[in-house]
Amino acid sequence: MSYFDNIRTFVRVYELGSMSAAGRDLRVSPAVTSSRISQLEEHLGVRLFQRTTRSLTPTEQGKSFYRGATEILESVERAEAQIVNMTENLKGSLHIAAPLGVGRRLIAPQVPDFLKEYPEVSVRLRLTDRNVDLTTEGLDLSFFLGQPEDSNLRIRKIADVPRVLCAAPDYVAQRGMPAEGEDLVRDGHECLNLRFPGATEFQWLLSTPNGPQRFRVSGRFESDDGDVLTDWALAGHGVAMKPVFEVAEHLKSGALVPVATDTPPEPIQMACLFTHRRMQDPKTRLFMEFMIDRISQAVRAAPATV
Secondary structure, three states: HHHHHHHHOOOOOOHHHHHHHHHHHHOOOOHHHHHHHHHHHHHOOOOOOEEEEOOEEEEEHHHHHHHHHHHHHHHHHHHHHHHHHHHHOOOEEEEEEOHHHHHHHHHHHHHHHHHHHHHOEEEEEEOOOOOOOOOOOOEHHHHHHHHOOOOEEEEEEEEEEOEEEEEEEHHHHHHHOOOHHHHHHOOOOEEEEEOOOOOOOOOEEOOOOEEEEEEEEEOEEEOOOOOHHHHHHHHOOOEEEEEHHHHHHHHHHHHOEEEOOOEEEEEEEEEEEEEEOHHOHHHHHHHHHHHHHHHHHHHHOOOOOO
């Protein structure tokens, strides 16, 4: 058994917290998984996990080795992707998910360039603002804004995306211009909220002189489609919190104006989510690297404020 396979197995056991779960992910038996970990521990001369009949906990040495091991795997994956790019014709379908705004404005415009470079690959792009399950829905890669719920998946951060609170001039004329987050709550402003499964309340994370603070906002308008919120804001129905790149053209034209500018929203993380097994597919790795490069350029080019 190769040392590299042992490292890959260790990483999946660490991330999934279970020998059996890692074995299923790598398509090997629990016995093989356990054997690989034992071989690695013997080679290193340390215990990587504390094992009981009910739990598996990484040791301090295991935590330290995990950080280095993930860097090794990611470096090898990048090197493999470069070699494949030079020596093979990629074929097959890619199943990608992304939030509506990210997908429409940042990913979809770049897909033709990727397919032009790899003519035997096809892309199935699914746009939705709901949380998706990569494993059960057969996805290769998912782009997202915020923090993922499933910590067992791998994350590749792309950028911190600036956001803005904005409303139509007609709304401001009727309801007044809120200066800060407290005004939104105290004055009962109509806040346009993105509905997530299981959400019972809405809290906007804003930057205040005392640091980031959550404000519990309310409103009669909710949707699981971010573009619907933009349309409602343009029609004068309330205040929306949006990534700047999604509403930059409306801010520039004056169709929307920034509000509560004394307490602007905290930036939101944009990243991609994948399983370690999916990254073994060269076309998935290449698509991810291609999109990360293009999206990073677009986010950097967009103004932090308008």
